[in-house]
Amino acid sequence: MFISVLDLFKIGIGPSSSHTMGPMMAANDFRNRINRLVELSPSNKGAHVNCVLKGSLAFTGKGHATDRAVVLGLHGYTPEALSTQDVNALILKLWNRPSCTLDNGIEIGFNPASDVIFDKQETLPQHPNGMIFTLSNETGECLLTETYFSIGGGFINTLAEISQLNAPIKMESARTFPYPFDSAQSMLNMSQQSNLSIADMKRANEITKISADELNLGLDKIWHAMQRCIENGLTAEGVLPGGLKVSRRAKKLFNQLSQNTEKATLNDWLCAYAMAVNEENAAGHMVVTAPTNGAAGVIPAVLYYMVKHENGSNEDVRNFLLTAAAIGGIIKHRSSISGAEVGCQGEVGSAAAMAAAGLCAAQGGTAKQIENAAEIALEHHLGMTCDPVGGLVQVPCIERNGFGAIKAHTAAALARRGTGEHFMPLDNCIAAMKQTGLEMSHKYKETSLGGLAVSITEC
Secondary structure, eight states: OBOOHHHHSOEEESSOIIIIIHHHHHHHHHHHHHHTOTTOOTTOTTOEEEEEEETHHHHHTTTTTHHHHHHHHHTTOOHHHHTTSOHHHHHHHHHTOSEEEOTTSOEEEOOHHHHEEEEOSOOOTTOSSEEEEEEEOTTSOEEEEEEEEEEETTEEEEHHHHHTOSSSSOOBOGGGSSSOOOSHHHHHHHHHHHTOOHHHHHHHHHTTTSOHHHHHHHHHHHHHHHHHHHHHHTTOOSBOSSSSOOBOOHHHHHHHHHHTGGGOOHHHHHHHHHHHHHHHHHTTOEEEOSSOSTTTTHHHHHHHHHHHHHOOOHHHHHHHHHHHHHHHHHHHHHSOOOHHHHOGGGTHHHHHHHHHHHHHHHTTOOHHHHHHHHHHHHHTTTTOOBOOGGGOSOTTHHHHHHHHHHHHHHHHHHHHHSOSOOSSOHHHHHHHHHHHHHHSOGGGBSSSSSGGGGOOOOO
């Protein structure tokens, strides 16, 4: 299997990669299909589009801005294009429009308040994050329909695509790449045989598709976006949207640490940086999927600490991201990073494993130590539920990223202290995560029907 580091880390907007970015991409894809529809002409004035959200998207879509994402996508916007815009102002402008304008100027009917339907009755069997788009003519006859699944990290599949998959995500065959590892064990074997680091093997795979300069520019762009997100979060104040009245805390924490650095601990800094990212995510601002939005703070926090406090170089950052992407690709291939599919173990757990591996690599760890670091971090997230209060990516998500970063840093340190030999292989840990997710009740998989989400008593 092969998934590019530049696809795994995507610049977009919050609050969710699977519930915001994925549906936006699906809506945008459906718009493009309508654009290509020959039957649609200016004389077909009654054409109308709607979207039915299913499963987890129906249960927590309001809190995750899924309806807003559908509106933006149908109007031709993409997550990265919106990362520098005032999305709230744009939504205010689009929400009351009764139609969308296609590329050829044709207007199709679309009323967000009534045409985005939250169907909590039935979950589609293929995946809990399903959505059905339909274009009808003025008599109600279906002109075009497509079913999409948002499978985590901003990735989408159509019904035809997901039905053909053997793994949870469609990936490019690795047979044409020099190091086609599809498991942690094959990755270790190839590293030993080639005498190359994991980052070097990942780089060799990447530059079969793009030039080395393009890869470096892409990696630097990702890192700069992560830095910008942290620094935006460290200077922002106020109450987060959604109704829980959760106040931003990252700026206050960062200021306290900066004023008394002698008493500031590693854990304090990591929490400040991670929470800054996830407060930006909760506000619907620019973030980088790493590998998801709900877990977007872990990797940037560990990277930022490495650069700001441990003198990490730009080359260290690139090696970190390449190694983290190698681990993330294996997890996506062999399990899932979708909270709606396996709970938060697949989001923050995967992010922590990726961050631990990346940090271990940047600090000079061997391939065995890197695999060990990833396994330690993932192992101690097994069973973690996704039970966001109010369907918002705020409680417990914001603090959870801080703890994920702490676990990642600790895992890298533990692995570097050892030889790389350990009892539980990463592949087995990933398999355990997948099985745990399969057996986990849907109440704890991004539906807000159990756990913390129902433990708040309204006064």
